[in-house]
Amino acid sequence: MIEFSLGMQLGSASGPLQLDVEARIESKSFVTLFGPSGAGKTTILRMLAGLIQPQRGRIVVDENTWFDAERRINLPPQQRAIGFVFQDYALFPNLTVRENIAYAVPREDRRWVDELLELTGLHMLHARMPSTLSGGQKQRVALARAIARKPALLLLDEALSALDLSLRSQLQDELAALHRRFGLTTIMVSHELGEVFKLSEKVLRLEGGRIVESGSPREVFLQKRLSGRLNLHAQVLDIRQEDVVYIVTLLIGQEVIDVVASEDEVTHLRMGDNVSVAARAISPYLSKTSASMRH
Amino acid sequence: MSHDWQPLLLTFRLAAITTLILFVIGIPLAYWIAHTRTRIKPVIETLVSMPLVLPPSVLGFYLLLAFSPQNAFGQWLEQWFNIRLVFSFAGLVVGSVIFSLPFMVHPIQSGFQNLPASLVEASRTLGKSDTATLFRVLLPNIKPALLSGAVLSFAHTVGEFGVILMIGGNIPGVTKVASIAIYDEVESLNYAGANFYALVLFAVTFAILLTVYVMNKKLLKAG
Numbered sequence: 001m002i003e004f005s006l007g008m009q010l011g012s013a014s015g016p017l018q019l020d021v022e023a024r025i026e027s028k029s030f031v032t033l034f035g036p037s038g039a040g041k042t043t044i045l046r047m048l049a050g051l052i053q054p055q056r057g058r059i060v061v062d063e064n065t066w067f068d069a070e071r072r073i074n075l076p077p078q079q080r081a082i083g084f085v086f087q088d089y090a091l092f093p094n095l096t097v098r099e100n101i102a103y104a105v106p107r108e109d110r111r112w113v114d115e116l117l118e119l120t121g122l123h124m125l126h127a128r129m130p131s132t133l134s135g136g137q138k139q140r141v142a143l144a145r146a147i148a149r150k151p152a153l154l155l156l157d158e159a160l161s162a163l164d165l166s167l168r169s170q171l172q173d174e175l176a177a178l179h180r181r182f183g184l185t186t187i188m189v190s191h192e193l194g195e196v197f198k199l200s201e202k203v204l205r206l207e208g209g210r211i212v213e214s215g216s217p218r219e220v221f222l223q224k225r226l227s228g229r230l231n232l233h234a235q236v237l238d239i240r241q242e243d244v245v246y247i248v249t250l251l252i253g254q255e256v257i258d259v260v261a262s263e264d265e266v267t268h269l270r271m272g273d274n275v276s277v278a279a280r281a282i283s284p285y286l287s288k289t290s291a292s293m294r295h
Numbered sequence: 296m297s298h299d300w301q302p303l304l305l306t307f308r309l310a311a312i313t314t315l316i317l318f319v320i321g322i323p324l325a326y327w328i329a330h331t332r333t334r335i336k337p338v339i340e341t342l343v344s345m346p347l348v349l350p351p352s353v354l355g356f357y358l359l360l361a362f363s364p365q366n367a368f369g370q371w372l373e374q375w376f377n378i379r380l381v382f383s384f385a386g387l388v389v390g391s392v393i394f395s396l397p398f399m400v401h402p403i404q405s406g407f408q409n410l411p412a413s414l415v416e417a418s419r420t421l422g423k424s425d426t427a428t429l430f431r432v433l434l435p436n437i438k439p440a441l442l443s444g445a446v447l448s449f450a451h452t453v454g455e456f457g458v459i460l461m462i463g464g465n466i467p468g469v470t471k472v473a474s475i476a477i478y479d480e481v482e483s484l485n486y487a488g489a490n491f492y493a494l495v496l497f498a499v500t501f502a503i504l505l506t507v508y509v510m511n512k513k514l515l516k517a518g
Contacts, residue, residue, distance in 0.1 A: 084420040090413035094435035104421040
């Protein structure tokens, strides 16, 4: 069980931000911190790791106090049982793949390092330098290195965001497999919904430094009832008049579509506005476009 | 005609000792400057850089005053450590260390600053102390900067003249380094002697710098 309450006044790019969060996380669960950038997700992760010291609050992991502002306890990162995967991977450029992973292992425990190399599919690359690896390979090394210390808590800072879609999907599967195998309590920062659904059991949705919602991905993201009603968020790209109707070009996710709108609907719309697109009584037809890598 | 090699040997001994001492002082100092958040950081940076712009004679003049046994500091050194820094080889070393400090600190400092902060953070989350991080992650990744620092300090000490003349004088075998010897030979109109020292210095410094540039290219490729 991991419990934390964290408070801090932050100066972010968009003005001051009051971070105030509290949460309990079950051991061995996979939790996602979800929210817009600047909501304080990475800051929370770094506080858990001991890379940033909060002004208030406490962090208790499996009954060990890592941080307590009142009792003036603040363990340095070295004494917290964590694995941290950085957004830029932070592989040591002077060490080979094997040395990067072995760096974290207290004494040269060759078999454990070999096992990690095998598990992450890196055994063929063990003598390579990080600069010669692809993004996905670097990601695997970073992951293997983070779990090499057998941490109580694995922290992933948008670890997969730099990868392209298919590779990301594959690494998500590998991550899920590693999580199951080692039963690592994992907290991941992500703003990719597919990833959140696929991997996490619990989502903490953050906005402006606060947790505004928490629960399973379904509870947090799915619209409440199955109603045949479709509600999408979109951005207005263009509005033009054609005969008696208006055509509005919308960006929904990565798709661009045209919809017909009446004059009433477009009078208050400007390009760049965010709108909600609702369709009543739809009966969508789903067709498969590509297979997931999951077996 | 036989040549007196002593000033040249003295020059390279001085440069080697100075570089060694600067290496030991320069790395922690550069690390501290690169990572500190203290408000007096600009003052420290200015002091380190002063020898770049100050005429060597200014520095030499003040060092001469400070080291003089007539003054408190010089007296203290002589009484407690039995060291006299004016007109002695030890004095030249101290002067050269101060004078070449920026040449060692600047490259190493920018080397540290150019490394991503996440490397240090990663090492800390992997349970390694700051000292272990320094030796196993930071220093191996700034090898070109270390090499530049060492070589620039060495070459700069070889080329030093003003400070040495002020605090060391021209004592053969003690403080008469090659640059002073050249001046000495020219003064006594022995151009052939001056040319000998000048030519050796030219050749040696050319060879050292060339080696650095060739090696740096290789190091960068390997990294």
